[in-house]
Amino acid sequence: MKVTVKSIPVRYDGERYFKGQEVEIKDAHFNENLFVKGQDAEETDLYTLTEAELKKINKDDIKAFLDTEGIEYDSSANKDELIAIVLGDADDE
CATH class of the missing domain: 3.40.5 (Ribosomal Protein L9; domain 1)
Structure with a gap:
C-alpha cells in the first residue's frame, strides 16, 4: 500500500x-x-517541510500541491524552482 x-x-x-x-x-x-x-x-501540507524534505518529494506531487493551493507557476519550472515557491523564496517579477 x-x-x-x-x-x-x-x-x-x-x-x-x-x-x-x-x-x-x-x-x-x-x-x-x-x-x-x-x-x-x-x-x-508541504509548507511544513524543510527544503531537504521537499527535495525528496516527487516533482509532480509538488505541482499537484501548488495546483491545489491555487498557486501559479511556470509549467516548465524545474524542481528547485517549485521548491522555492513552496518555501516562499521565489523571486517576484
Missing part, C-alpha cells in the same frame, strides 16, 4: 523516509501513528 510519512522520520526496508514522503509498504506494516494512507496522504 502507498502511504505518506506523518511527522517523524521512518526507516523502512533499509531506507529512511521523512515527513511528507511517500513509501510503498506491506499492509501488515501499516501504523497509523507513523503513516497516512489513501486519500488522506494527498493532504500533506
Whole structure:
C-alpha cells in the first residue's frame, strides 16, 4: 500500500523516509501513528517541510500541491524552482 510519512522520520526496508514522503509498504506494516494512507496522504501540507524534505518529494506531487493551493507557476519550472515557491523564496517579477 502507498502511504505518506506523518511527522517523524521512518526507516523502512533499509531506507529512511521523512515527513511528507511517500513509501510503498506491506499492509501488515501499516501504523497509523507513523503513516497516512489513501486519500488522506494527498493532504500533506508541504509548507511544513524543510527544503531537504521537499527535495525528496516527487516533482509532480509538488505541482499537484501548488495546483491545489491555487498557486501559479511556470509549467516548465524545474524542481528547485517549485521548491522555492513552496518555501516562499521565489523571486517576484
